[in-house]
Amino acid sequence: MAQPLGSAAPSGPSERPVADSQVIMNELALPNDANALGNVLGGRVMHLMDMCAAMAAMRHCRKVVVTASVDQLSFLHPVQVGMVMSLKASVNYADRTSMEVGVRVEAEHPLTGQRRHTSSAYLTFVALDEQGRPTPVPRIVPVSEIEQRRYAEAEERRAARLAARAKQAAAREAAQ
Numbered sequence: 001m002a003q004p005l006g007s008a009a010p011s012g013p014s015e016r017p018v019a020d021s022q023v024i025m026n027e028l029a030l031p032n033d034a035n036a037l038g039n040v041l042g043g044r045v046m047h048l049m050d051m052c053a054a055m056a057a058m059r060h061c062r063k064v065v066v067t068a069s070v071d072q073l074s075f076l077h078p079v080q081v082g083m084v085m086s087l088k089a090s091v092n093y094a095d096r097t098s099m100e101v102g103v104r105v106e107a108e109h110p111l112t113g114q115r116r117h118t119s120s121a122y123l124t125f126v127a128l129d130e131q132g133r134p135t136p137v138p139r140i141v142p143v144s145e146i147e148q149r150r151y152a153e154a155e156e157r158r159a160a161r162l163a164a165r166a167k168q169a170a171a172r173e174a175a176q
């Protein structure tokens, strides 16, 4: 597989604390991002969330990653053109080759500084080796109370995702 970034370091640390890979990203909402109501398109917000979360996942494993799934994506409030979209991504959980990353989007009024939570989602990324195959990632070390809570919740979501995928696979097989 083409590797425009070159090769990853042959071996990295076996674990990393959550804080080491967190990403904060700010983006000014421009007319080009908007729908006919002057609010940012949902697809644009999703793209930014994917980018922000992917950077956190790559920082955690220092490997190329792909998005495997997106869960619990919510649009709580619209974001108007002119607002600053502020995204925060944090690796909640890492298993063998996959990582769950939580992303929260806030819209900040640039003149008043007032902020509002507008979107959240959980994205799962899988690290790939140079042949494009899933490859192991370091353990994630939740340190603070909030990181430990997110870790425990992400572990439950992973179990639910695996069960849902197994059910879907069985249904597909039965339909063939």
Ligand SMILES: CC(C)(COP(=O)(O)OP(=O)(O)OC[C@H]1O[C@@H](n2cnc3c(N)ncnc32)[C@H](O)[C@@H]1OP(=O)(O)O)[C@@H](O)C(=O)NCCC(=O)NCCS
Binding pocket: 066, 067, 068, 069, 094, 095, 096, 097, 098, 099, 124, 126, 134, 161
């Ligand atoms: C994600 C992908 C690499 C998984 O490949 P695969 O051959 O199914 O790999 P495996 O069955 O060995 O699973 C590898 C890991 O991915 C996880 N995984 C696979 N499909 C998943 C899904 N739909 N949601 C969440 N995790 C998933 C598995 O749980 C496993 O995690 P673990 O190693 O931490 O336990 C593969 O499906 C793929 O390349 N998908 C396309 C990704 C892409 O193009 N994304 C861009 C956005 S469209």
